[in-house]
Amino acid sequence: MRKRIAALALLLCASGAQARDPDALPRAIRAGDGEAVQAALAGHADANAKLAFGATPLGWAVQAQDAGIVAALLAHGAKPNVADAERVTPLALACELGNGAIVAHLLAAHADVRKAAPDGVTPLAICARYGPADAVARMLAGGAAADSVDSRGQTPLMWAAASGRTEAIALLVKAGADVNRVSKAGFTPLFFAIKSNVPAATEALLSAGAKADYRGPENTSAAQLAAYQKNYPAALLLVSRGADLTERDREGRQLLHVAAEAGDTALVAALLAKGADANALTGASKITWVTEANFGRPPPVVPPLSPLLVAAEKGQTAAMKLLLAAGANPHFVAANGENVVLAAAQGHSPEALELALTLAPDVNVATPDGVTALHMLVGGGMYPELPAMLHVLAAHGARTDLKEKHGFTAAKLADGGLGEVKAIFLETFPQKAGVSLAGAQGKPVRIATR
Known part of the structure; x- marks a missing residue:
């Protein structure tokens, strides 16, 4: 009996020591020691203590990506909606880091899915871009607004599109997100999807009713943006939906010139099948450059070039053959005296140079x-x-x-x-x-x- 009483006294003393050690819990979280966390909590450590920069033990556990410790803290009364000094909640942080189990624990603990950051970004938007699709579904079911707008005019759908998250896109569209909303910078969800370089995201938005003819900043079309981003499968989708084949981009190129330069034979073939002129020349652009990259000035003037010369300059033999089959003029000479042979000499392709010499011996x-x-x-x-x-x-x-x-x-x-x-x-x-x-x-x- 005396031995049991002594053992109990030692346990109580140990618990008291833990309770008097305010660093026991954060130290255990930093070490990723689940047993030590449980011991600290059993010793009445404060699960909602204020730590450095206003963070809580729960925020630390989320940052450490330890789902077990997150669950333990929530079970011992950790408040899921307490933000740190930068107004970041555990749920927003969990969504950004993308751990589905942690997000699920927080949602089960009734974390506020509507609580936005000072800039208006919601956990739903962050999860749509970084988190698992089932978490997006749970947030929507829990009352998260599918079409909320942050300070930049961006919606969760734009966030999902920016990273090509097709499952999140489908869930948000089904929940009523506007597929044609325009951000303050002038971009629609379709433009974000094109920039993600995930062709399936572009296809999902087009299928959901995104306007393929919308014009973004600098009067850029969706097809031109796809070409700028080298997202040629997306450009192919837009061509199939009636993209303008004759307009010129900021460098004076038509889509066929861009496809020929890239050597994307599927896009070259589709453009030619849609009626693109195999002998169209580059020319003056109607787009006014406003980006920092060129300090507001347009690029230097380039002599008008045919798609065949552009393909030859990049050594794109297969594209050259497609253009020739479609009637490209092998004898065209640019204003600077460049013909197909001189163009091919720049292309780092012996095959393209050989082909050029059969055309112009x-x-x-x-x-x-x-x-x-x-x-x-x-x-x-x-x-x-x-x-x-x-x-x-x-x-x-x-x-x-x-x-x-x-x-x-x-x-x-x-x-x-x-x-x-x-x-x-x-x-x-x-x-x-x-x-x-x-x-x-x-x-x-x-x-x-x-």
Whole structure:
């Protein structure tokens, strides 16, 4: 009996010691020690104590992503709606970190799904972007407003679209979210979905009635935004829904030029099938640039280029073939003297260069400044495809003694350029005695093509 009383006394003393140690609970949470948390709570540690920056033990547990400790704190009376000094609630934090089990514990404890941050962002919006879809469903069922607007005019649907969360998109649309609401910056949920680069998100919003013809900032269309973001599957969806094929983007390109440059054969084929002009030229844009990236000034003027030249410049052989089959003119010459061969010399693709030379067989064609394809290759630096491209030019009879306007021949450029390029040049054109390895300068000489 005395032993039991002594043991009980020791236990009470230990509990009292824990209760008198205000750091026992936060220390246990920091250590991720669930047993120590339980012991501290059994010793009457305050589950709602104010910690650094106004946080609570529950907020710390959420931050630590420990679902077991979160459940223990809630079971011992932790208040789920107490925000920290920055007005972030445990639920908002849990949604941002995306742990479904923690979100579920908080919702079961009646965390307020309507409590917004000072900027108007709700837990639903955060969960729509980062959290699990079932949590979005539970929040909507618990009274969260599907179409609430934050200080930027953004809705939960926009948040979901921004990260391509198709399940959340479907739930919000079903709950009545406006698929065509416009944010203060001028973006609709469709624009956010396009920027997410998740094609299924774009498709979900279009199927839900999003307006494909809405114009965003700088009068940008949805199809142009898809092209800017390199979201070519989304661009394909928009083309199938009647996107304007003739308008030019901020760089003066039509959609076909963009698709040809990217080498996206599905988009090129779809555009041609819809009637895009295989010989359309780039030109002046009606869009006024207002972004910081170019300090409010438009890009430099580029001579009008055909989709075929654009594809050749990027070495997109498959796109070139599609354009040719659709009637692209292989003999077009841009105002700066660039033809398909000179364009392909910039494309890092031996296959594209070979194709170009079958279309325009003059391997020594030059710009008005006397720059040939061989000048471009020798003066364009070292890259893996260079040996093969030089061999293509050699096989077609490229001359190494032609001078550009400054008097440089390709042989002279090789002699004073990069050692690697020079070695490849000598291997490809061994009969050119004017070049010797001993004379290598190791300094690159660049040839401007525009």
